[in-house]
Amino acid sequence: MILWFTLAQIVVAVVAGAFCVVAGLAGRRPTDWSVGAVALVEALLVAQVVTAIIAPLVGNPPTGDLLEFWVYLVSAVLLPIGAVLWALMERSRWSTVILGVAALAIAIMVWRMHVIWTVQIA
Template identity: 35%
Template structure:
């Protein structure tokens, strides 16, 4: 397990918990849920920069580069897309939908680690 994966797991888990709690207590998109999406996006930007620097320095990935970067680009679009959707659908359920970003991004960073290092954690 890498430090980047552990940090991502923590950020995603925190986001999921915050969004679930806000689904129970708020009837509209909560600021804390939106901030948790921002933290996931920030983490993904840092992950992408780290991966780019690592590859530019000559380190290779075990899997396909197009697949690796495809996962990163897709993951980067998720929080933004769900944020836009939450601003359009201002109901309690926006918080619940935002929680799925944390779950999906966790799975995606797990897969990124498999592609990067060549094995499951």
């Protein structure tokens, strides 16, 4: 994984998550802004999938467990999809909070993926 891209993903996910949690706790229902913020997190995750496929081919192989990395990545890609579907089906303030919690969970998962890719020795 690329450190600057990992940090960018984490910053975007934390900002989106904080925005959605605050908006939800303030009583806001899911809007284009909250769903769009989580969609941006999803777009960065899709870019991470492409990066994870290309990186070993250009000399940046993972040092940790590759299966564990891919389980984290696939789970992270599916998490915002589930949160957005939930928000679109149940349009309440708690759906906005769920969007935020999903984005914050993704920030943690992205950092863990970076640790698996760079720090551990398989």
